[in-house]
Amino acid sequence: MRTWRKIIQPRCVGWLLGVLAANAAIASERPNILFIVSDDQVHSALGIAGDTRLQTPNLDRLAREGLRFTHAFVPLPICTPSRAAFLTGRFGSSNGVQFFGDKIHENIVTWPQTMARNGYQTAMTGKWHNVRDGDYYGFEWTGNVFIAGMGPFTDQPMIQKFGEKPQLVKGNTTELYTDTALRFLDERDRDRPFFLYVAHQAPHDPRVPVPHYTDLYDPALMPLPPNFRPVPKFDPGTLDIRDERLLPIPRPIPKLKLEIARYFGLISHLDAQIGRLLRGLEEKGLADNTIVIFCGDNGLTLGAHGFLGKQTLHEEGIRIPLIIRHPRLRGQAGQTRDALVYLHDLMPTVCEWTGTPLPEGVQGKSLVTVSEGTQPGVRDAVFGRYNERKVPLMRMIRTHRYKLIKYFKAEREELFDLENDPYEMNDLSGDPDLQQVCNELRRRLIDWLVEQDDRIALDALER
Numbered sequence: 449m450r451t452w453r454k455i456i457q458p459r460c461v462g463w464l465l466g467v468l469a470a471n472a473a474i475a476s477e478r479p480n481i482l483f484i485v486s487d488d489q490v491h492s493a494l495g496i497a498g499d500t501r502l503q504t505p506n507l508d509r510l511a512r513e514g515l516r517f518t519h520a521f522v523p524l525p526i527c528t529p530s531r532a533a534f535l536t537g538r539f540g541s542s543n544g545v546q547f548f549g550d551k552i553h554e555n556i557v558t559w560p561q562t563m564a565r566n567g568y569q570t571a572m573t574g575k576w577h578n579v580r581d582g583d584y585y586g587f588e589w590t591g592n593v594f595i596a597g598m599g600p601f602t603d604q605p606m607i608q609k610f611g612e613k614p615q616l617v618k619g620n621t622t623e624l625y626t627d628t629a630l631r632f633l634d635e636r637d638r639d640r641p642f643f644l645y646v647a648h649q650a651p652h653d654p655r656v657p658v659p660h661y662t663d664l665y666d667p668a669l670m671p672l673p674p675n676f677r678p679v680p681k682f683d684p685g686t687l688d689i690r691d692e693r694l695l696p697i698p699r700p701i702p703k704l705k706l707e708i709a710r711y712f713g714l715i716s717h718l719d720a721q722i723g724r725l726l727r728g729l730e731e732k733g734l735a736d737n738t739i740v741i742f743c744g745d746n747g748l749t750l751g752a753h754g755f756l757g758k759q760t761l762h763e764e765g766i767r768i769p770l771i772i773r774h775p776r777l778r779g780q781a782g783q784t785r786d787a788l789v790y791l792h793d794l795m796p797t798v799c800e801w802t803g804t805p806l807p808e809g810v811q812g813k814s815l816v817t818v819s820e821g822t823q824p825g826v827r828d829a830v831f832g833r834y835n836e837r838k839v840p841l842m843r844m845i846r847t848h849r850y851k852l853i854k855y856f857k858a859e860r861e862e863l864f865d866l867e868n869d870p871y872e873m874n875d876l877s878g879d880p881d882l883q884q885v886c887n888e889l890r891r892r893l894i895d896w897l898v899e900q901d902d903r904i905a906l907d908a909l910e911r
């Protein structure tokens with residue numbers, strides 16, 4: 449820890465976080481927002497992103513008609529903190545959610561509340577998985593909300609209004625949430641624009657797709673990740689958690705391929721349902737004035753680096769698909785953006801596009817200029833963290849070129865040259881030629897820990 453201590457001591461100064469000014473542009477006809485989120489879909493799990501065995505024709509079409517952000521990240525790769533971050537436009541250090549069960553601070557004005565204040569009808573269906581009561585978040589219309597974190601995809605307890613007791617609702621949840629979203633489009637208040645949040649459970653485990661999709665992919669033909677290892681290089685402190693124990697170590701390849709086939713099946717089914725919702729949007733005459741956003745909430749390793757879960761700061765944990773189709777950006781249709789972005793940039797982006805004043809404290813950055821192609825990016829690095837409860841297992845900084853991961857429990861670090869090693873297979877932290885790079889990344893990571901007031905990580909470094 450000595451190298452870290454040397455950097456940290458002079459740098460423990462107070463930081464002020466910038467507050468983004470609200471955009472003054474007022475649209476003559478404010479666009480609707482359809483925001484679709486999948487659960488545990490890694491960035492590469494899109495047909496158009498490269499894995500040709502995986503069929504996602506509807507999402508591919510959405511990407512061809514819109515913009516695909518190839519370097520979108522979440523700062524904390526598990527469901528609840530990730531969702532809290534994009535619902536508030538803030539890091540967990542600011543909104544209070546750093547693990548399952550944490551509550552968003554009561555005084556924070558959320559994204560849906562912000563849209564509601566600007567005259568939007570806000571609606572939500574699907575997986576909730578956040579603790580603060582939903583009505584406080586500002587969703588006016590709700591239907592078939594799944595309060596739990598995970599579960600099978602059939603016959604689940606749902607609430608129709610926040611505060612109600614969950615009741616069993618029959619059917620497949622991916623289809624149910626789509627039906628509910630379509631129902632909202634019929635029932636909506638036609639005098640107001642809408643903000644509709646559709647939060648799917650798929651493709652989170654248990655990986656049991658509906659029948660046609662169970663056998664859509666032959667496990668024997670499934671590719672293993674290029675950075676597959678039967679045994680992780682070391683234990684970062686996560687190998688005893690549930691997600692990692694779904695298969696034994698060494699990872700049995702036939703069983704792993706079956707998991708991948710089922711994961712792909714869940715994604716293709718989800719894709720078909722998203723296609724149904726997008727067709728509904730067109731048939732109801734809404735597509736030309738609706739911004740459609742699709743993203744994952746965190747990634748998944750499924751064999752990469754020997755892991756199974758998402759609790760890693762490797763690309764497979766923190767990097768997710770992100771597609772934005774804005775009817776007024778048809779000139780950019782089919783383009784990609786490699787800017788380093790967070791999901792909590794979506795709130796300020798949408799607020800700017802809709803002329804919605806931002807509440808104080810939002811930390812995301814608007815991606816409007818990046819989307820329009822007038823600016824290449826909004827930051828030169830992204831950061832990540834993962835704890836098990838109060839144990840700071842890992843922290844990370846990632847620039848376009850390099851990634852440094854600090855492992856606290858394993859007491860080591862890893863440096864990757866992502867330009868030459870996109871699958872993070874060659875740890876260069878011991879390379880004498882790269883010590884200056886390591887030091888600069890350590891310095892910037894510590895700056896971030898201070899900015900985030902990440903006491904558990906800072907205390908661990910000072911010990």
Ligand SMILES: [Ca+2]
Pocket residue numbers: 487488526527652745746
């Ligand atoms: Ca998730």
